[in-house]
Amino acid sequence: MTLLRARDLTVRYGDKEALTSLSLDLDAGVIGLLGPNGAGKSTLLKTLLGFLEPSRGSAEVLGLPIGKNGHALRQRLGYFPERPVFIPGLSSIETVALAGEIGGLTRTDALARAHEVLWFAGLGEARYRLVEEFSTGMQQRTKLAMSLVHDPDFVLLDEPTSGLDPVGRRQMLDLVREIGERGVSVLLSTHLLHDVESVCDSVVLLDKGKLVLQRKLSELKQQPGWVYEIRVREDEPGAFSDALAERGLTFEEDRDGQLRVTLEERPTRFLFEVAHASGAEIRHLRRFERSLEEQFLSAVDRGEPRAS
Amino acid sequence: MPLHDLSYQRFDTRRTERLARSLAMARMTTSLLLKRRSFLLLLCACWIPVIVRAAQIYIVRQVPQLSQFVTVDALLWQDFLTQQVEYLPVILVALYAGAGAISADLSSGAFVAYLSKPISRFDYFIGKAIPVLGAILVVTLVPALALFGVQLSVAEDFGVLETAPLLPLSVIAYSLWMGLYFTVFVLAISCLSRSGRVAGAGFVALALGSRIVLATMWSLRLPSPPKFFSMMDAATDSAHVFFGNVSSGDAPYLSIVAMTSLMLLSAVVLRRRLSSAEVAS
Numbered sequence: 001m002t003l004l005r006a007r008d009l010t011v012r013y014g015d016k017e018a019l020t021s022l023s024l025d026l027d028a029g030v031i032g033l034l035g036p037n038g039a040g041k042s043t044l045l046k047t048l049l050g051f052l053e054p055s056r057g058s059a060e061v062l063g064l065p066i067g068k069n070g071h072a073l074r075q076r077l078g079y080f081p082e083r084p085v086f087i088p089g090l091s092s093i094e095t096v097a098l099a100g101e102i103g104g105l106t107r108t109d110a111l112a113r114a115h116e117v118l119w120f121a122g123l124g125e126a127r128y129r130l131v132e133e134f135s136t137g138m139q140q141r142t143k144l145a146m147s148l149v150h151d152p153d154f155v156l157l158d159e160p161t162s163g164l165d166p167v168g169r170r171q172m173l174d175l176v177r178e179i180g181e182r183g184v185s186v187l188l189s190t191h192l193l194h195d196v197e198s199v200c201d202s203v204v205l206l207d208k209g210k211l212v213l214q215r216k217l218s219e220l221k222q223q224p225g226w227v228y229e230i231r232v233r234e235d236e237p238g239a240f241s242d243a244l245a246e247r248g249l250t251f252e253e254d255r256d257g258q259l260r261v262t263l264e265e266r267p268t269r270f271l272f273e274v275a276h277a278s279g280a281e282i283r284h285l286r287r288f289e290r291s292l293e294e295q296f297l298s299a300v301d302r303g304e305p306r307a308s
Numbered sequence: 309m310p311l312h313d314l315s316y317q318r319f320d321t322r323r324t325e326r327l328a329r330s331l332a333m334a335r336m337t338t339s340l341l342l343k344r345r346s347f348l349l350l351l352c353a354c355w356i357p358v359i360v361r362a363a364q365i366y367i368v369r370q371v372p373q374l375s376q377f378v379t380v381d382a383l384l385w386q387d388f389l390t391q392q393v394e395y396l397p398v399i400l401v402a403l404y405a406g407a408g409a410i411s412a413d414l415s416s417g418a419f420v421a422y423l424s425k426p427i428s429r430f431d432y433f434i435g436k437a438i439p440v441l442g443a444i445l446v447v448t449l450v451p452a453l454a455l456f457g458v459q460l461s462v463a464e465d466f467g468v469l470e471t472a473p474l475l476p477l478s479v480i481a482y483s484l485w486m487g488l489y490f491t492v493f494v495l496a497i498s499c500l501s502r503s504g505r506v507a508g509a510g511f512v513a514l515a516l517g518s519r520i521v522l523a524t525m526w527s528l529r530l531p532s533p534p535k536f537f538s539m540m541d542a543a544t545d546s547a548h549v550f551f552g553n554v555s556s557g558d559a560p561y562l563s564i565v566a567m568t569s570l571m572l573l574s575a576v577v578l579r580r581r582l583s584s585a586e587v588a589s
Contacts, residue, residue: 070428071326084416085420086417099425102426102427104323104324120317132416179316182315182317184318
């Protein structure tokens with residue numbers, strides 16, 4: 001099932017484009033939305049919720065066009081805002097039950113469901129305490145319960161692990177994973193790669209409002225062929241790179257001037273032959289395993305859209 | 309769900325109408341207001357004029373000679389309602405119930421949480437307006453109707469209703485009009501700030517400030533503008549239209565126009581602010 005389909009989606013804040021010609025198709029599942037600060041992650045979430053109107057393009061969430069069917073769409077969406085949320089004077093059970101009633105549940109159902117999701121979120125024993133007196137972790141859990149209380153099909157989580165200690169973070173990610181396992185799709189907006197690696201099936205990377213990368217996490221982890229990190233000394237600068245290019249090898253130069261060459265089947269002896277032929281001397285050679293973080297940094301540096 | 313199963317469960321059930329969602333918000337806001345002892349004390353204080361009026365009706369009935377000084381007619385209800393504005397109960401109740409209504413949601417993040425649910429901005433406004441309007445009616449319409457009860461219980465006949473059969477309708481219409489006027493205005497002020505205190509100060513400054521300027525001009529015998537320049541005086545002057553004695557007013561129809569204009573302006577402010585607030589948060 002297509003969860004989200006966007007075509008040429010552009011959102012502006014005045015003269016500034018926060019999202020630029022975003023086109024993507026996402027299938028149901030747990031999806032990580034990554035990007036540095038100001039990449040447009042929160043803007044995308046707010047646009048999907050109907051808070052922001054696209055200046056160009058269109059998008060469909062769960063088959064419903066955004067903007068036109070605001071109520072019908074939000075009935076099926078849950079939202080976990082980045083900022084703290086509390087209603088002064090209300091306990092967590094009252095807050096979550098109220099969110100349920102506003103989400104369309106009857107008063108009785110909302111109360112029953114609020115108990116259920118608060119137990120799930122790990123706040124069962126604290127549900128009669130005021131939310132404003134909660135720790136950051138407990139407030140995050142209350143927000144999670146609020147976003148789930150009306151039984152959405154798709155939950156938008158904006159930095160759910162923000163401000164949590166390592167234990168709280170792991171517990172929050174476990175909750176997100178369990179939601180995903182129960183058939184609720186999740187769009188997890190974060191700048192923490194570890195969070196995405198822990199729970200997501202696929203990943204979308206934004207930078208400066210543009211789509212930089214969209215791929216299944218399993219595909220990202222699988223590297224085609226072998227990548228070798230090489231440093232050479234050469235009399236004529238660039239001769240080795242030119243020789244690699246002539247032989248049709250893919251390579252890239254990192255920030256320190258080292259080359260990363262991808263070989264499919266050929267043995268490393270081939271690299272020495274190329275070096276010898278170009279008059280270069282290999283001073284450093286090692287098998288390179290690129291971490292997810294490096295792949296993302298590399299993709300952001302390239303700034304090229306890469307969708308599978 | 310059995311207590312031992314704490315895993316995430318789906319919850320497929322019947323959904324309510326949109327009005328029920330606004331009413332849920334209104335109910336919660338009202339219950340929070342009623343939990344505050346200071347608000348209950350304020351409501352009690354606002355009922356002191358009712359007790360005075362009830363005593364007045366009773367005494368005039370017991371001592372008919374006093375009726376040359378105090379008459380129990382339609383004007384008594386008009387005076388009572390306008391005095392609830394002039395002597396500040398309506399202003400204080402609107403201030404207490406309305407100044408922080410939206411600003412608190414903006415500062416606590418609840419605004420975004422509400423609007424991420426399947427309700428519109430108008431539904432949100434309704435949910436916030438009902439408690440404020442209700443609180444104003446508790447110090448205007450409810451005591452005015454209670455005075456009818458007192459009058460009917462001490463009189464041998466239908467008394468004032470025989471001479472002014474439309475009086476209950478006038479009371480209801482004017483109370484609702486005045487309540488709506490102050491509700492929309494105080495909510496518009498509330499949405500302009502994230503601090504309930506700042507919003508409250510703004511509301512008081514605009515409600516009382518215009519009146520103080522007008523009163524100063526009258527006292528100095530300066531050429532003063534008509535009553536509708538003052539928020540509170542416009543509200544009291546418009547009562548003449550509802551109670552059918554237009555000739556007694558200063559410019560009651562213009563007051564109605566001024567109040568309508570202010571309500572429309574407030575609605576525009578609310579619409580613009582509620583449309584953009586979640587973007588910034």
